[in-house]
Amino acid sequence: MKQLVILSGKGGTGKTSVTAAFAHLASQGPLADRILLADADVDAANLELVLQPRRLDTQPFRGGQVAVINEDTCVHCGDCESVCRFDAIIETDGRWTIDPIACDGCAACVYQCPTDSIAMQEQTVGECARSDSRYGPLHHAHLSPGQENSGKLVTQVRQRARQQALDEQRQVVIVDGPPGIGCPVIAAVSGADLALLVTEPTVSGIHDLRRALQTVQHFGVPALVCINKADVYPAGAREIEADCAAQGIPTVGRIPFDLTVASAMVAGEAVTLYRPDAPASLALSALWARVLPFLLEAPA
Amino acid sequence: MMQIVIASGKGGTGKTTVATSLAQVAAERGAVRFLDCDVEAPNAALFLHPVLETHRDVGIRVPRVDAQACTYCGKCAEVCQFHAIAVVGKKVLVFDDLCHGCGSCTWHCPEQAISEHLAVTGVIDSGTTPEGIAFAQGVMNVGQTMGVPILRELKQWTPATGDAPPSTSLRASGALEIRDAPPGASCPVVETMRGADFALLVTEPTPFGLHDLKQVAAIAHDLGIPAGVVINRDGIGDAAVGTWCADRGLPILLRIPMERRIAEAIASGQTLVDAVPDYRVGFQELLERIVAGVNP
Numbered sequence: 153m154k155q156l157v158i159l160s161g162k163g164g165t166g167k168t169s170v171t172a173a174f175a176h177l178a179s180q181g182p183l184a185d186r187i188l189l190a191d192a193d194v195d196a197a198n199l200e201l202v203l204q205p206r207r208l209d210t211q212p213f214r215g216g217q218v219a220v221i222n223e224d225t226c227v228h229c230g231d232c233e234s235v236c237r238f239d240a241i242i243e244t245d246g247r248w249t250i251d252p253i254a255c256d257g258c259a260a261c262v263y264q265c266p267t268d269s270i271a272m273q274e275q276t277v278g279e280c281a282r283s284d285s286r287y288g289p290l291h292h293a294h295l296s297p298g299q300e301n302s303g304k305l306v307t308q309v310r311q312r313a314r315q316q317a318l319d320e321q322r323q324v325v326i327v328d329g330p331p332g333i334g335c336p337v338i339a340a341v342s343g344a345d346l347a348l349l350v351t352e353p354t355v356s357g358i359h360d361l362r363r364a365l366q367t368v369q370h371f372g373v374p375a376l377v378c379i380n381k382a383d384v385y386p387a388g389a390r391e392i393e394a395d396c397a398a399q400g401i402p403t404v405g406r407i408p409f410d411l412t413v414a415s416a417m418v419a420g421e422a423v424t425l426y427r428p429d430a431p432a433s434l435a436l437s438a439l440w441a442r443v444l445p446f447l448l449e450a451p452a
Numbered sequence: 453m454m455q456i457v458i459a460s461g462k463g464g465t466g467k468t469t470v471a472t473s474l475a476q477v478a479a480e481r482g483a484v485r486f487l488d489c490d491v492e493a494p495n496a497a498l499f500l501h502p503v504l505e506t507h508r509d510v511g512i513r514v515p516r517v518d519a520q521a522c523t524y525c526g527k528c529a530e531v532c533q534f535h536a537i538a539v540v541g542k543k544v545l546v547f548d549d550l551c552h553g554c555g556s557c558t559w560h561c562p563e564q565a566i567s568e569h570l571a572v573t574g575v576i577d578s579g580t581t582p583e584g585i586a587f588a589q590g591v592m593n594v595g596q597t598m599g600v601p602i603l604r605e606l607k608q609w610t611p612a613t614g615d616a617p618p619s620t621s622l623r624a625s626g627a628l629e630i631r632d633a634p635p636g637a638s639c640p641v642v643e644t645m646r647g648a649d650f651a652l653l654v655t656e657p658t659p660f661g662l663h664d665l666k667q668v669a670a671i672a673h674d675l676g677i678p679a680g681v682v683i684n685r686d687g688i689g690d691a692a693v694g695t696w697c698a699d700r701g702l703p704i705l706l707r708i709p710m711e712r713r714i715a716e717a718i719a720s721g722q723t724l725v726d727a728v729p730d731y732r733v734g735f736q737e738l739l740e741r742i743v744a745g746v747n748p
Binding site for chain 2: 253297
């Protein structure tokens, strides 16, 4: 079983559209009925908008804890505020309350309170779901807006996906990753077999691709690069290819700018299904054909 | 000082495009401070070209235990919620990567055997742009997981002193702060938005854009921050974003049409108002509406 994670650094370069196209294309070839999908972008989970899955089960996700003051026993000394480094304890007219959004869950105030009036309360901050989609099982999650621990939730999604893939002897897990290079990205990439970085030839895309590649390499995961909207700024596309060649990273695809991708999103379909002969669809099919051998090869 | 945060939920909708052009037109009417809060993927400097003269290491204050004073009582490990400190026999182990820098172990050590030192997780670069915009960005080091401590430091940055809390004189002036937020809707976005006077939400009229706009609009609502919407790449996708905004009473303050020449100019590193000066008026009006809305 191999895990392919789709990343980008910069957001909005087309990770989810590529993932959806791969899911569709995989269902047509040697991996038909042998793939499983995971959406690891838990605070902007969009893969299900394209796959329109049927949900089989949903479990609450318990994230961190927040401190809560018991008003009945609080003596309003303010000691709690003095130890909080997150500006989460707010005094109004001699009464102290805790801002659950600012609270980091460190419990320093709990141990400081002379009357034991503060307790930690576990928070349900999202949900983790297992679904069936037209291209295979989907593991996905939603983090409630503004919550912490997105990395922990990503790890949970990936573990559940991996377990089902092993149980059902599915050959490939395709993971739609989050943007950036931080906690959820690290949770999405660590232990993956291959990363495909979807970038765009813009100054921002190039800058963020470099940081994303460093992150992927930091975790020892082999990388491939594909350039989306490649014709918008050809000089940028050449810079990316030269950069990647110098580092020995294969550039495996160039997808042209094509508004069909947005139309497919509105229709709730993979672009390769929505209009197979659109320029973007043809490029995505060629891209998949170049990625597929990396997933079929026996582990080195 | 009025603080405007530019957020989106979905990545790549044009946060930095809007933030940089807004900063340029704002700089024509008064002092502007720009904070690039996307510490994982900071891009605003590529468009505003600040001369970044100052670089300050930032990170988390992690514990160091004085072995002479430590009695291995285990209180530090007991109070730590993040399993960042453990006592094993006559040894105290500290895991810097897990530490949140909360100080709980330091406060609660009965022997006062714990001191703190900075574990560097990133840097704050600062300087001035050619238009005179005071500019600072947080850049998280590759391999690090927590951007929020860097953001907290970044929000404290002032052009005058480099690292002291904002002075009252600057707060009282008519100056403007523009914060370019990261994508998503989790803790770094909340930290960027916290304390802002207005949230400008940049979206695109697609199902992905709308889904993620809802997430970030919910954060603005929970934080009690008034919000308005910019629809970028107007003309692609469908009309659902406009309908949802109307239902929610969220004003659409600007529409930027899908035009290939805009995409090409931004790809090459130009700001929108530099590439298409016709948009200058639109951004000036946008700014006036935000300022008037917040200070009626």
